Amino acid sequence: MKGFFHFNFGVNLPNEISPRENLSRFLISKKQFSKTKNLVKPSAFLPPKNLHLSVFRTENLPNKTIWEIGLHKVVNRMNPPRTFYARADFLAAIAISLQLQIVSDNKPIRHANIVGWPEEKSKRKEITLEIAADSNLKLNPLKYQTNQ
């Protein structure tokens, strides 16, 4: 039970999220990114009906640990099982600059929701274009055999 379960995921994280923190959104649909263009598609950042966009606070975590969080805290909890393709990394500052708020709930640990989305879908789409443009695509090395 060493490794993942032994790792301190950061219980002592401050509740308030710094603009300089890195956030990750885990992607389990091929349609949310383009491997050939090396980009995350804007639709990956559109929130569901409750207007809570699920992200994880991944600042200062080793790359391997971030993948483990995605696998154990998100993908493995899904029914039916899913393929874990990639993640989108971006700075909290991007969401904050677009008048969104990031609310940490630690359920599961390091989880947060991006809230404060406009009612109009067209405005939400515009925001997602900005986040997508400033995010980095990371392909899951277990899926794509990359050197990340």
Place this chain on the structure above:
Amino acid sequence: MTTTCIPSNYHYQSPFFFSSDRGMSETAAVLHRALERFSRDGSMSFTNDDSEIFEELEDLLEECSSANWDGYGAEALSLDSYTEAIRFIMALPKTIPLPEATVEPDGEIAFEWFKGPRRIFSVSIGNRNVVTYAGLFSFNKVNGEEYFGDEIPKTIMDNLERLFSF
């Protein structure tokens, strides 16, 4: 009259062709039947290039026809959006580069054009003749809704022209 020449050695597959041995959800089966009706309409014609986007739409149908396809509570791909998306592509002038297709958490299909890191235009195909769009042109941004009747709305065409003009 429009005619299409296809070389005899070219393996052409209609974008409306579905292999029957694929597993399908109930929604997918409904969409399949709707598309079969489309394909019997002899007034439609399409180029080989179009087939790529129809294949993408078919992929979306397979991947996103059940709720929660994204693992975050997304709605299943909407039948209305799917048929409207086909109509949108048929109405798109052939001079416009084909977009990439995706599905959004509300079940609507979106067409996205990527010209560069901050040069993106996206159109969501809603139910009942409404399209929702947003664009990023370097530091300029646009968003809005348009009625989609028989033709692609002028605002959409203007924004696509803007995207590809420089």
